[in-house]
Amino acid sequence: xxxxxxxxxxxxxxxxxxxxxxxxxxxxxxxxxxxxxxxxxxxxxxxxxxxxxxxxxxxxxxxxxxxxxxxxxxxxxxxxxxxxxxxxxxxxxxxxxxxxxxxxxxxxxxxxxxxxxxxxxxxxxxxxxxxxxxxxxxxxxxxxxxxxxxxxxxxxxxxxxxxxxxxxxxxxxxxxxxxxxxxxxxxxxxxxxxxxxxxxxxxxxxxxxxxxxxxxxxxxxxxxxxxxxxxxxxxxxxxxxxxxxxxxxxxxxxxxxxxxxxxxxxxxxxxxxxxxxxxxxxxxxxxxxxxxxxxxxxxxxxxxxxxxxxxxxxxxxxxxxxxxxxxxxxxxxxxxxxxxxxxxxxxxxxxxxxxxxxxxxxxxxxxxxxxxxxxxxxxxxxxxxxxxxxxxxxxxxxxxxxxxxxxxxxxxxxxxxxxxxxxxxxxxxxxxxxxxxxxxxxxxxxxxxxxxxxxxxxxxxxxxxxxxxxxxxxxxxxxxxxxxxxxxxxxxxxxxxxxxxxxxxxxxxxxxxxxxxxxxxxxxxxxxxxxxxxxxxxxxxxxxxxxxxxxxxxxxxxxxxxxxxxxxxxxxxxxxxxxxxxxxxxxxxxxxxxxxxxxxxxxxxxxxxxxxxxxxxxxxxxxxxxxxxxxxxxxxxxxxxxxxxxxxxxxxxxxxxxxxxxxxxxxxxxxxxxxxxxxxxxxxxxxxxxxxxxxxxxxxxxxxxxxxxxxxxxxxxxxxxxxxxxxxxxxxxxxxxxxxxxxxxxxxxxxxxxxxxxxxxx
Amino acid sequence: xxxxxxxxxxxxxxxxxxxxxxxxxxxxxxxxxxxxxxxxxxxxxxxxxxxxxxxxxxxxxxxxxxxxxxxxxxxxxxxxxxxxxxxxxxxxxxxxxxxxxxxxxxxxxxxxxxxxxxxxxxxxxxxxxxxxxxxxxxxxxxxxxxxxxxxxxxxxxxxxx
Numbered sequence: 046x047x048x049x050x051x052x053x054x055x056x057x058x059x060x061x062x063x064x065x066x067x068x069x070x071x072x073x074x075x076x077x078x079x080x081x082x083x084x085x086x087x088x089x090x091x092x093x094x095x096x097x098x099x100x101x102x103x104x105x106x107x108x109x110x111x112x113x114x115x116x117x118x119x120x121x122x123x124x125x126x127x128x129x130x131x132x133x134x135x136x137x138x139x140x141x142x143x144x145x146x147x148x149x150x151x152x153x154x155x156x157x158x159x160x161x162x163x164x165x166x167x168x169x170x171x172x173x174x175x176x177x178x179x180x181x182x183x184x185x186x187x188x189x190x191x192x193x194x195x196x197x198x199x200x201x202x203x204x205x206x207x208x209x210x211x212x213x214x215x216x217x218x219x220x221x222x223x224x225x226x227x228x229x230x231x232x233x234x235x236x237x238x239x240x241x242x243x244x245x246x247x248x249x250x251x252x253x254x255x256x257x258x259x260x261x262x263x264x265x266x267x268x269x270x271x272x273x274x275x276x277x278x279x280x281x282x283x284x285x286x287x288x289x290x291x292x293x294x295x296x297x298x299x300x301x302x303x304x305x306x307x308x309x310x311x312x313x314x315x316x317x318x319x320x321x322x323x324x325x326x327x328x329x330x331x332x333x334x335x336x337x338x339x340x341x342x343x344x345x346x347x348x349x350x351x352x353x354x355x356x357x358x359x360x361x362x363x364x365x366x367x368x369x370x371x372x373x374x375x376x377x378x379x380x381x382x383x384x385x386x387x388x389x390x391x392x393x394x395x396x397x398x399x400x401x402x403x404x405x406x407x408x409x410x411x412x413x414x415x416x417x418x419x420x421x422x423x424x425x426x427x428x429x430x431x432x433x434x435x436x437x438x439x440x441x442x443x444x445x446x447x448x449x450x451x452x453x454x455x456x457x458x459x460x461x462x463x464x465x466x467x468x469x470x471x472x473x474x475x476x477x478x479x480x481x482x483x484x485x486x487x488x489x490x491x492x493x494x495x496x497x498x499x500x501x502x503x504x505x506x507x508x509x510x511x512x513x514x515x516x517x518x519x520x521x522x523x524x525x526x527x528x529x530x531x532x533x534x535x536x537x538x539x540x541x542x543x544x545x546x547x548x549x550x551x552x553x554x555x556x557x558x559x560x561x562x563x564x565x566x567x568x569x570x571x572x573x574x575x576x577x578x579x580x581x582x583x584x585x586x587x588x589x590x591x592x593x594x595x596x597x598x599x600x601x602x603x604x605x606x607x608x609x610x611x612x613x614x615x616x617x618x619x620x621x622x623x624x625x626x627x628x629x630x631x632x633x634x635x636x637x638x639x640x641x642x643x644x645x646x647x648x649x650x651x652x653x654x655x656x657x658x659x660x661x662x663x664x665x666x667x668x669x670x671x672x673x674x675x676x677x678x679x680x681x682x683x684x685x686x687x688x689x690x691x692x693x694x695x696x697x698x699x700x701x702x703x704x705x706x707x708x709x710x711x712x713x714x715x716x717x718x719x720x721x722x723x724x725x726x727x728x729x730x731x732x733x734x735x736x737x738x739x740x741x742x743x744x745x746x747x748x749x750x751x752x753x754x755x756x757x758x759x760x761x762x763x764x765x766x767x768x769x770x771x772x773x774x775x776x777x778x779x780x781x782x783x784x785x786x787x788x789x790x791x792x793x794x795x796x797x798x799x800x801x802x803x804x805x806x807x
Numbered sequence: 808x809x810x811x812x813x814x815x816x817x818x819x820x821x822x823x824x825x826x827x828x829x830x831x832x833x834x835x836x837x838x839x840x841x842x843x844x845x846x847x848x849x850x851x852x853x854x855x856x857x858x859x860x861x862x863x864x865x866x867x868x869x870x871x872x873x874x875x876x877x878x879x880x881x882x883x884x885x886x887x888x889x890x891x892x893x894x895x896x897x898x899x900x901x902x903x904x905x906x907x908x909x910x911x912x913x914x915x916x917x918x919x920x921x922x923x924x925x926x927x928x929x930x931x932x933x934x935x936x937x938x939x940x941x942x943x944x945x946x947x948x949x950x951x952x953x954x955x956x957x958x959x960x961x962x963x964x965x966x967x968x
Binding site for chain 2: 059061062064065066068069070071072073074075077078167168253254255256257258304305306307308309335337338528529530688690691693694695697698699700701702724725726730731732733734736738739
């Protein structure tokens with residue numbers, strides 16, 4: 046399959062997405078938009094304590110309230126042994142997932158679900174929650190990651206022993222595991238360095254911030270057949286997790302993908318569906334459960350906050366000869382922070398001969414973390430890219446030049462194992478150097494920051510079917526929930542392979558009973574892996590179309606060519622036949638062998654990693670500490686942009702999230718470990734007026750393993766912004782901010798420290 | 808809980824409904840009237856996903872009680888298009904790819920329509936501040952602003968005809 050850009054008719058263009066009209070008129074159905082006849086409303090009761098033993102739960106008064114039909118607690122879920130399963134974006138333990146959905150024995154964070162009720166109206170369900178009596182024994186709690194690691198910290202799990210340390214510990218700990226990656230000889234590396242800088246950076250947990258709260262409508266029939274309607278990043282994941290948590294067989298569950306209002310990794314697991322199913326089974330009716338925004342903040346995974354300790358050793362000419370990284374990441378109430386990817390991504394942009402990386406996964410009394418766009422990488426990159434900038438300043442070398450000098454290229458072996466091939470990092474640095482943004486003039490209190498980023502991107506299992514309809518139009522059925530416009534790209538790739546126009550291809554996201562197994566929408570995998578499955582299915586159909594044409598002409602299939610959606614005899618010797626269009630062949634399909642269809646299931650290998658280099662201009666208001674983003678340019682190697690508008694959209698969206706992470710977003714806990722800001726007023730995400738236009742620059746270094754050269758694009762853009770902003774602030778006012786978020790009060794305090802204010806005259 | 812009877816006009820149609828005192832206008836639209844285009848993002852008036860127009864002003868329907876619609880004229884996302892004729896803002900959103908997940912889109916479109924109903928020539932800054940009450944987590948706002956400014960240009964040209 047050719048991947049040269051000449052000759053492509055659909056791929057690379059910008060058609061209107063097929064689900065677009067529904068979304069601009071409000072007709073598209075999201076998780077909370079579904080109704081099922083006879084449905085009840087489900088509501089969750091949540092712990093008000095950060096850490097407590099659950100002594101008893103008495104639901105008698107709630108059940109006596111007219112309109113209440115069922116109450117469930119952990120007692121209604123089977124006991125699950127500790128079992129790892131790689132189903133999501135990161136490690137997942139089914140026992141922990143079950144206990145996160147419904148607390149068993151202990152409440153481990155403010156907001157942890159302890160019971161649920163189903164009633165005939167939302168207001169009755171709310172009233173019933175207050176009637177459920179829970180007796181707690183409040184325990185000391187711990188929030189901060191280093192406090193949780195201390196010897197005398199309150200322990201969350203008495204069966205959690207630190208993995209990865211020798212000798213094996215006998216005392217439980219909040220440190221779930223220690224990991225490491227090494228390359229070369231770190232001691233020798235630092236010994237050979239002419240300059241060493243060592244710095245400590247910290248970040249706070251931030252929420253994915255999807256505007257759509259979690260929602261589902263489910264029904265369990267008397268014969269145990271389950272129907273789930275929910276918005277998720279993977280309905281096959283929803284099906285598998287619910288089967289496990291409820292102790293039923295996978296075939297008994299049909300999970301339907303609602304349109305999803307944002308996920309960014311936060312919807313790659315379940316919270317409501319298993320509980321709603323348990324309620325439905327007990328009440329004998331469908332159940333609708335929708336989270337409030339407060340519940341989303343108190344009860345669903347943010348990403349980790351962490352401590353990032355970086356030590357760089359370099360020659361005076363700028364070559365980095367040794368690099369050390371220590372990461373301490375919060376996992377929330379159960380193990381499973383993205384400290385692994387954080388470790389692997391930190392130095393991935395660079396070719397450094399001696400590297401030593403250590404990571405700690407630490408539990409504390411906060412909601413269990415979930416994946417958030419390039420999980421783990423933005424945190425370690427904030428530290429590394431800030432430190433690289435500090436090194437550049439010490440050596441008086443231009444930050445782009447320093448990156449160019451040390452850039453990873455094809456053939457560079459990473460600290461975590463793989464050797465890079467077909468990568469485009471250097472190309473992003475070159476593009477940054479030559480971009481007009483670099484020449485824009487800066488005024489007082491304005492500064493420019495540069496930062497780079499990396500993300501692996503994954504392939505994985507996807508299925509897709511291509512069906513030719515009787516009139517020559519095509520239907521593509523695929524299994525990847527569309528979180529950003531991917532179904533348009535699926536239709537485009539199929540149209541390109543079939544040689545017909547985009548408007549004659551209709552993509553559909555099939556439910557778990559209607560399409561083959563597809564791994565979740567995450568890891569920047571859909572255009573790569575599902576796109577590969579879609580293209581292969583379309584190509585199989587083309588083989589069949591040629592065979593049918595051959596049958597109609599009574600010649601050999603080898604003598605048929607397919608071009609621009611038509612079958613042609615291949616040369617003079619094949620015969621003198623008029624071309625047959627796809628529609629012609631479709632019309633005759635019943636007489637030439639039956640329906641023309643192909644389904645493909647693959648485990649896509651060879652995903653190309655993403656690299657980016659960002660340029661950020663800021664203006665700091667020295668009086669208020671407010672940071673304004675003046676201009677932002679995000680340069681990224683995208684492989685090949687299938688639908689350039691949606692690739693640009695991924696870049697712009699990731700940048701905006703990174704800016705929020707850098708400047709304002711954080712969780713504020715009171716002294717009882719309760720969340721003070723579970724809402725959008727005080728959990729401050731960027732709004733329109735905070736942002737300038739964001740210029741995405743797409744560099745294309747195609748990935749030959751994808752039929753059109755595509756690489757994943759969604760996650761890399763969130764990796765550089767925090768350091769880009771911090772580096773710009775340092776450039777603007779000479780203040781180095783090492784603790785996120787760089788909010789106005791913190792910037793003001795740092796500026797005061799730098800230039801102590803004069804005392805007021807007496 | 809006894810219910811209140813409300814008579815109002817929604818998207819140009821006379822409507823009546825029963826609702827509990829504490830039900831918000833958003834609850835009524837979504838759960839009583841089947842108008843699920845307006846979305847619930849936060850219930851505290853901070854995200855704008857529930858934006859509607861009431862007697863010409865944009866309002867977060869989550870901050871309004873269902874009973875407050877009595878005697879008023881309400882426009883929701885479902886009333887922005889004219890049959891199958893999209894409003895220029897809707898058309899430009901599609902052309903500019905100004906939506907990714909689409910959840911915030913109804914709120915933005917209603918708010919943008921209200922802006923252009925009052926001012927056909929907003930600057931980029933005016934547009935950004937008008938729409939600052941609508942949160943989007945997917946797009947970074949760039950294509951949304953471009954779409955609204957482009958719609959304004961088209962509507963100015965139409966008005967000039």
